[in-house]
Amino acid sequence: MKEISILIGGKAGDGIRQAGHTLARLLNRIGYRIFFYDDYPSLIRGGHNFSIIRASKKKIQAHKEKVDLIVALNQDAVDKHRHRLNSGGIILYDSEKVEAQGVGVDFVGIVKELEGVPIMRNTAAIGALAGILDIEWSVLEGVIKDTIEKEVDLNIKIAQSAYNSIEKVWLSVPKLNQKMLPLISGNEAIALGAVQAGLNMYIAYPMTPASAILHYLAEHEDDLGVVTIHPESEIGVALMALGAAYAGAKAMVGTSGGGFALMTEALSLSGQGEFPIVFVMVQRPGPSTGVPTYTMQSDLSFAINSGHGEFLKVVLAPGNVEEAFYLTGLAMNLAWKFQIPCFVLSDKHLSESIFSFDADPDKVKPEDPLLWDGQGEYKRYLDTQNGISPLAFPGNSEAIVKVTSYEHDEYGITTEESEQIVRMQQKRLRKKKTIEDELSKHEQVKVYGNLESKTVLLCWGSTKGACIEVAEELGLKVVQPLVLEPLPINSLKKVLSDADKIIDVEVNATGQLAKLLSAHGICIDDMILRFDGRPFTVDFLLEKVKEVLS
Amino acid sequence: MTTVKELGTYAQNTWCPGCGNFGILNSIKKVLSDLQDQGLDLNKLVLASGIGCHAKIVDYVKVNSFYSIHGRVPPPITGIKLANPDLVVIGHAGDGDAYGEGIEHLIFSAKRNINVTFIVHNNRVYGLTTGQFTPTSPAGFIGRSTPRGSPEEPLNPIELMLSAGAGFVARGFAGKPKHLQLLIKAGIEHQGFAFIDVLQPCFTFYNTYDFYNQKVYELTDGEYDSSDREAAFARAGEWAYGEGERIPIGIFYKVRRPTYDEKLLKGRIPVKLKPGNIRSILEKHI
Numbered sequence: 001m002k003e004i005s006i007l008i009g010g011k012a013g014d015g016i017r018q019a020g021h022t023l024a025r026l027l028n029r030i031g032y033r034i035f036f037y038d039d040y041p042s043l044i045r046g047g048h049n050f051s052i053i054r055a056s057k058k059k060i061q062a063h064k065e066k067v068d069l070i071v072a073l074n075q076d077a078v079d080k081h082r083h084r085l086n087s088g089g090i091i092l093y094d095s096e097k098v099e100a101q102g103v104g105v106d107f108v109g110i111v112k113e114l115e116g117v118p119i120m121r122n123t124a125a126i127g128a129l130a131g132i133l134d135i136e137w138s139v140l141e142g143v144i145k146d147t148i149e150k151e152v153d154l155n156i157k158i159a160q161s162a163y164n165s166i167e168k169v170w171l172s173v174p175k176l177n178q179k180m181l182p183l184i185s186g187n188e189a190i191a192l193g194a195v196q197a198g199l200n201m202y203i204a205y206p207m208t209p210a211s212a213i214l215h216y217l218a219e220h221e222d223d224l225g226v227v228t229i230h231p232e233s234e235i236g237v238a239l240m241a242l243g244a245a246y247a248g249a250k251a252m253v254g255t256s257g258g259g260f261a262l263m264t265e266a267l268s269l270s271g272q273g274e275f276p277i278v279f280v281m282v283q284r285p286g287p288s289t290g291v292p293t294y295t296m297q298s299d300l301s302f303a304i305n306s307g308h309g310e311f312l313k314v315v316l317a318p319g320n321v322e323e324a325f326y327l328t329g330l331a332m333n334l335a336w337k338f339q340i341p342c343f344v345l346s347d348k349h350l351s352e353s354i355f356s357f358d359a360d361p362d363k364v365k366p367e368d369p370l371l372w373d374g375q376g377e378y379k380r381y382l383d384t385q386n387g388i389s390p391l392a393f394p395g396n397s398e399a400i401v402k403v404t405s406y407e408h409d410e411y412g413i414t415t416e417e418s419e420q421i422v423r424m425q426q427k428r429l430r431k432k433k434t435i436e437d438e439l440s441k442h443e444q445v446k447v448y449g450n451l452e453s454k455t456v457l458l459c460w461g462s463t464k465g466a467c468i469e470v471a472e473e474l475g476l477k478v479v480q481p482l483v484l485e486p487l488p489i490n491s492l493k494k495v496l497s498d499a500d501k502i503i504d505v506e507v508n509a510t511g512q513l514a515k516l517l518s519a520h521g522i523c524i525d526d527m528i529l530r531f532d533g534r535p536f537t538v539d540f541l542l543e544k545v546k547e548v549l550s
Numbered sequence: 551m552t553t554v555k556e557l558g559t560y561a562q563n564t565w566c567p568g569c570g571n572f573g574i575l576n577s578i579k580k581v582l583s584d585l586q587d588q589g590l591d592l593n594k595l596v597l598a599s600g601i602g603c604h605a606k607i608v609d610y611v612k613v614n615s616f617y618s619i620h621g622r623v624p625p626p627i628t629g630i631k632l633a634n635p636d637l638v639v640i641g642h643a644g645d646g647d648a649y650g651e652g653i654e655h656l657i658f659s660a661k662r663n664i665n666v667t668f669i670v671h672n673n674r675v676y677g678l679t680t681g682q683f684t685p686t687s688p689a690g691f692i693g694r695s696t697p698r699g700s701p702e703e704p705l706n707p708i709e710l711m712l713s714a715g716a717g718f719v720a721r722g723f724a725g726k727p728k729h730l731q732l733l734i735k736a737g738i739e740h741q742g743f744a745f746i747d748v749l750q751p752c753f754t755f756y757n758t759y760d761f762y763n764q765k766v767y768e769l770t771d772g773e774y775d776s777s778d779r780e781a782a783f784a785r786a787g788e789w790a791y792g793e794g795e796r797i798p799i800g801i802f803y804k805v806r807r808p809t810y811d812e813k814l815l816k817g818r819i820p821v822k823l824k825p826g827n828i829r830s831i832l833e834k835h836i
């Protein structure tokens with residue numbers, strides 16, 4: 001077996017995501033690479049939730065519409081997803097609550113008999129599933145012990161009872177001889193990348209789908225050496241972070257589009273005052289409240305054009321957990337090296353999906369910013385050859401550190417003199433050359449698939465996973481810029497120079513990357529856009545690309 | 551030691567002659583100089599301001615400073631204090647800043663009890679934008695945006711701060727600098743959020759010198775118990791920022807409570823924190 005896809009569905013409150021986690025860990029522990037997609041509406045109880053867990057021998061970063069197995073905790077899970085079953089696929093269902101053809105197990109009865117609570121039906125489901133997949137009991141027992149916090153023994157009993165009720169192996173998933181990898185979400189990768197680059201303070205107001213960064217860092221504050229703060233609003237968040245940065249703390253903030261809209265005045269202040277700060281922006285469908293728990297790539301233009309006035313920023317767009325980890329570390333280091341705002345542009349699909357994480361943590365290290373040498377009188381905005389002024393912080397030197405939202409002289413005192421205005425704007429913008437030189441040391445554009453192909457799938461962010469698999473299937477080339485501002489236009493032109501047909505693939509309604517590249521003279525031939533809040537799956541995109549090519 | 555004069559900068563002062571801001575500037579410089587004599591390291595001091603006439607104060611004092619944007623003084627000073635709790639942080643704001651654009655931040659500063667001092671230059675008019683009504687202008691105030699008179703009642707910031715849980719609530723008058731210096735010094739020495747509303751005449755757009763000179767009186771120790779919250783509300787209600795006969799100035803309320811920085815940081819100093827080991831965390835994800 002090369003791969004298997006399993007859908008677990010139920011209503012909100014059934015513990016679907018938790019069951020999906022346990023299943024993902026189970027398959028991870030027998031050597032599979034995992035991609036875990038979580039689909040849930042914006043509510044706490046009721047509605048319909050489902051997770052798709054895809055496990056494969058090779059590394060994957062997307063899921064498929066079609067599945068091999070459906071685990072149904074309610075009738076909706078069968079009725080809404082039956083069409084997804086591959087031929088020979090199986091439905092495992094709670095025979096007490098669901099009518100279906102397949103393997104019925106009385107999850108309700110098992111939980112009742114062992115005096116569990118109703119949510120433990122999800123444990124029974126995983127137990128039965130492990131039986132169907134012929135996974136050794138000890139592996140499941142180990143996962144339950146490591147992942148379930150409450151009533152471990154009871155959960156083990158319930159899982160075992162369900163496991164033993166399966167009398168026949170339906171779909172054997174053999175153990176693979178591969179090392180196990182950590183399973184982390186995009187949000188967790190962002191958090192860990194920032195920590196590796198020296199994050200001191202994470203400040204955020206809850207907003208889906210970025211909240212998990214705050215939750216994760218708050219939970220692990222002591223282990224990670226980070227202070228987390230949840231202030232009154234996104235306006236408070238961003239301004240607090242600038243205060244922290246001024247005092248010398250490496251600070252990061254995170255939100256989605258609506259929250260970031262409130263942060264834009266602080267963004268411009270970071271431009272004028274040259275504050276190092278990292279903004280994590282996890283996109284979801286807009287405009288406005290939009291569709292809060294689904295995915296979209298519609299804030300690319302907003303991110304790169306955000307803030308009033310003219311100032312430099314860097315926008316990085318990771319497409320998987322390794323990139324989320326490395327690029328967040330890079331954003332943190334660039335912010336401090338150049339004293340500019342840097343962005344990590346993610347989306348719900350990257351941030352809340354779970355991947356097998358195969359990165360080297362030591363590749364991200366805190367890099368020292370340019371610090372004042374203590375000689376002479378300190379000038380916060382010293383006009384230097386490359387525009388970068390040495391940093392000093394209040395309280396730990398003889399420096400008097402004056403920062404300001406006004407145009408200012410080298411000391412940081414307000415000015416309205418024409419020569420000074422021009423001089424300081426030129427000083428700040430002069431950093432562009434050094435930033436571009438620094439970025440050129442890093443991989444800015446990735447290329448996958450058949451490198452000889454003259455047909456290119458152009459994508460950014462979380463769309464890459466589906467694009468790569470489709471390209472491999474059809475023999476096409478994939479081009480993915482990691483840096484969106486300043487756009488690495490020469491690198492892009494180089495990898496696109498011999499393309500006959502560029503097909504832009506984006507999860508938005510207007511093709512924002514296509515527009516951006518067109519403005520730089522790169523002609524896009526076709527666009528495949530999806531904007532129903534759902535990400536591209538491999539099989540869905542394959543059909544769309546075939547249509548374009550036919 | 552830095553003298554009051556040496557605390558000045560080369561920036562040209564652009565306040566109108568007679569501006570109430572001078573009383574506040576001179577007071578803060580005097581207090582800083584005195585505190586330095588008593589051992590305060592001025593390198594550890596940070597002044598912040600918002601936007602408006604008041605905000606120029608940071609250009610005029612030769613200390614660390616954060617010249618923020620309109621309404622947004624409390625968040626950066628909270629961030630500064632939390633990043634490095636060894637710093638002594640004083641925020642200045644105008645009444646438009648503190649009670650208009652940024653009122654959410656002010657209320658939360660009091661609610662949290664962040665250990666900073668917050669001085670509002672309350673001239674009850676927008677000066678730098680040339681004379682519009684503010685949240686503390688009296689009802690019927692005729693300004694450029696309300697030529698037929700403001701339709702709003704003024705906000706009483708003393709009552710607001712008492713309700714929000716501030717542990718140090720005071721009111722001063724820029725025309726009584728000696729008294730104001732005592733308030734600012736007490737505010738800086740107070741452990742917790744210290745709020746000082748300073749009545750500050752705007753010589754050009756709302757000259758209230760005579761009005762205040764006739765009506766202010768000082769709350770004095772012995773006659774007034776500043777630990778009594780009920781009494782504080784009663785005095786706060788004596789003048790509602792409109793007409794009125796008697797305007798109390800002084801410390802309305804003072805109580806020591808655990809501060810936000812103490813509770814949140816528990817002794818940690820973020821600027822000195824070393825990142826933890828992520829490998830051991832990652833192992834838990836297998």
